[in-house]
Amino acid sequence: MTNWGLILSIAKTHLLTKVKQTSVAALGVTFGIGAYITLVCFMTGLNTMLDDLILNQTPHIHIYNEIKPSKQQPVSLYDKLENSINSVHSIKPRLTQKKIHNALPIIDYLSSNRHVKAVLPQIKTQIFYIAGSIELGGNLTGIRPIEEANYFNLKDYIVEGSADALEQTDNSILLGAGIAEKMSLKVGDRVQVSPLEGGFFPLKIVGIYQSGIAEIDAIQSFTNINTIQRILGKANNYITDINVKLYDIELARPMAQDIEDQFNLRAIDIKTANAQFETGTTIRNLITYAVSITLLIVAGFGIYNILNMLIYEKMNDIAILKAIGFSGRDVQFIFMSQAIIIGFVGGVLGLLIGYGLTRLIDTIPFETEALPTIETYPINQNPIFFVIGFTFAMLSTFLAGYLPSKKAQKIDPVKIIRGQ
Amino acid sequence: MEPILEARHINKSFKKPVLFHVLKDISFKIHKGEFTSIMGKSGCGKSTLLYILSTMDTDYEGELYLNNQLITGAERNELSQIRNKHIGFVFQFHYLLPEFSVLENVMLPAKKLAEKSPEEITHNAIEKLKVLNIEHLAKKRASQISGGEKQRVAIARALINSPSIIMGDEPTGNLDSHNADNVFTIFRELSDLEHLSLLVVTHDEDFAKKTDRIITMEDGRIIT
Numbered sequence A: 001m002t003n004w005g006l007i008l009s010i011a012k013t014h015l016l017t018k019v020k021q022t023s024v025a026a027l028g029v030t031f032g033i034g035a036y037i038t039l040v041c042f043m044t045g046l047n048t049m050l051d052d053l054i055l056n057q058t059p060h061i062h063i064y065n066e067i068k069p070s071k072q073q074p075v076s077l078y079d080k081l082e083n084s085i086n087s088v089h090s091i092k093p094r095l096t097q098k099k100i101h102n103a104l105p106i107i108d109y110l111s112s113n114r115h116v117k118a119v120l121p122q123i124k125t126q127i128f129y130i131a132g133s134i135e136l137g138g139n140l141t142g143i144r145p146i147e148e149a150n151y152f153n154l155k156d157y158i159v160e161g162s163a164d165a166l167e168q169t170d171n172s173i174l175l176g177a178g179i180a181e182k183m184s185l186k187v188g189d190r191v192q193v194s195p196l197e198g199g200f201f202p203l204k205i206v207g208i209y210q211s212g213i214a215e216i217d218a219i220q221s222f223t224n225i226n227t228i229q230r231i232l233g234k235a236n237n238y239i240t241d242i243n244v245k246l247y248d249i250e251l252a253r254p255m256a257q258d259i260e261d262q263f264n265l266r267a268i269d270i271k272t273a274n275a276q277f278e279t280g281t282t283i284r285n286l287i288t289y290a291v292s293i294t295l296l297i298v299a300g301f302g303i304y305n306i307l308n309m310l311i312y313e314k315m316n317d318i319a320i321l322k323a324i325g326f327s328g329r330d331v332q333f334i335f336m337s338q339a340i341i342i343g344f345v346g347g348v349l350g351l352l353i354g355y356g357l358t359r360l361i362d363t364i365p366f367e368t369e370a371l372p373t374i375e376t377y378p379i380n381q382n383p384i385f386f387v388i389g390f391t392f393a394m395l396s397t398f399l400a401g402y403l404p405s406k407k408a409q410k411i412d413p414v415k416i417i418r419g420q
Numbered sequence B: 001m002e003p004i005l006e007a008r009h010i011n012k013s014f015k016k017p018v019l020f021h022v023l024k025d026i027s028f029k030i031h032k033g034e035f036t037s038i039m040g041k042s043g044c045g046k047s048t049l050l051y052i053l054s055t056m057d058t059d060y061e062g063e064l065y066l067n068n069q070l071i072t073g074a075e076r077n078e079l080s081q082i083r084n085k086h087i088g089f090v091f092q093f094h095y096l097l098p099e100f101s102v103l104e105n106v107m108l109p110a111k112k113l114a115e116k117s118p119e120e121i122t123h124n125a126i127e128k129l130k131v132l133n134i135e136h137l138a139k140k141r142a143s144q145i146s147g148g149e150k151q152r153v154a155i156a157r158a159l160i161n162s163p164s165i166i167m168g169d170e171p172t173g174n175l176d177s178h179n180a181d182n183v184f185t186i187f188r189e190l191s192d193l194e195h196l197s198l199l200v201v202t203h204d205e206d207f208a209k210k211t212d213r214i215i216t217m218e219d220g221r222i223i224t
């Protein structure tokens, strides 16, 4: 039988007569939560941006034909030597094609899997870029421009021109920004490319590609898959790489394994390929949470202190309340609710301040050569952070209020009344 | 006549700083409508006895009956309820909640009891203030009124739940003679007109003489 109306009205009166102290305590929470929201939104925004920079362009599964020495040498197939020791030195890989055998059926097969979002063929080759007297080595990748733009965010990295133009224009090229700069080329110009096998092919520049990673931009260009097959003089079933995008990134690893076993090809999943990025993300998250939790704990101590002080000042009130029939629990609830009110008000204010600050940061220009698609500081206003922040505010104030209020519950009114 | 309050063989010792037998075999009854005073030298154990009788102190031997019901050994929460409903307490120092208004202070025990509607409680509280001639102070903060006024507010608060008994520990000890007379007159009237039972510790001989019965204590015993 707890009379909450009465308890809350007493708590409210206590808080209102100590506005200064209680606002300081609430501001501690506000500061802690506000800083947490700002930090976590900014840090995860930054994380996502950095991850996207690499991961968006990386297929979930990358399938290709790797040149490697065969694991089984002919000698081991010979039964009669089964129980003897044989050793073959200087094993060299056999010359194999880079081409994926039966690529088109494999693509069809993978496309029919319901976990697969997209399967895109690519042809990777090394070429020379020639403009006037300058000759530069580099990579030219044949792609299906529209689909690459849709599924692998290629459009985010086209700083001039468009994927459509690449699709629609015959003998066109999407030139790496670094190459364009070195060779003083711009959209509309022509560049000659020469494959290692020889020959010259003039291509029209319909766009500039900038990934943000300078080493890539200095060598990498894209063209239509048909164009490159023509340059290399290959049939239209010549495919060197297959990129798979899944609905669920977690399936990448087992599926890559299956593909390797089934087709005798190399299949690398995104996690294996980018293990080091996950580590970076984890550490950045760790720092963010360590700092935020420290701030919130400091705020919690503020509440603990102020409530302790308040209870010390209110000893007489506690004795009177107990003398006129309030139970220890009633008194405990009076002080607990004060802590919770402080936490609630401080927490909500903190969320608002965090929201405002992140909104503000979101509008601050952040322009860098390396990140062509980023215009302002990245912010990730995930609602879950606000839920976590608020939960933590309530939790820490609850804990900070619990100990002092427990003390208030135990105060013996006789001791206080005698003390007068 | 029915006893309101009965103490049977109450004994209490303080263990710190040294073992000290402060109350020795205290037995007595208070009947309904009786106005009793307790006298005795300072340090003889009057306050200690009153804290036990008011159920705030539970560390004693013996038995305590309120309205013929044994309350010794009851749960703390139960004792809180008993204090709330049946016992009104007036201290020497005017124990009011300083941040609340006079009216709110008086209403507090009734709100805790929660047997009546808020309107009824407000109405009753104003009635009590009228009886004690301090209704004009209702809206004032408890910290802003004089000592005599505070003591009357404390009496109004003790009366609000129509308790079985009112206890006072030197309620006039801190008041000038005019205010002390005033408080005594109020007690006398409550006893005569409303048949309220009262048990009041006092040092004031004149005060005690005007009560129905005097209990005298010496060295932790009742001598008369």
Ligand SMILES: Nc1ncnc2c1ncn2[C@@H]1O[C@H](COP(=O)(O)OP(=O)(O)O)[C@@H](O)[C@H]1O
Pocket: A418, B014, B015, B016, B017, B020, B022, B040, B041, B042, B043, B044, B045, B046, B047, B048, B049
């Ligand atoms: N908490 C305590 N611990 C030890 N001794 C106490 C305590 N409270 C009171 N006393 C002693 O008990 C005796 C009775 O005190 P009290 O009941 O306050 O006397 P009175 O109210 O009659 O003046 C005194 O000698 C006092 O010193």
Ligand SMILES: [Mg+2]
Pocket: B046, B047, B048
């Ligand atoms: Mg005393």
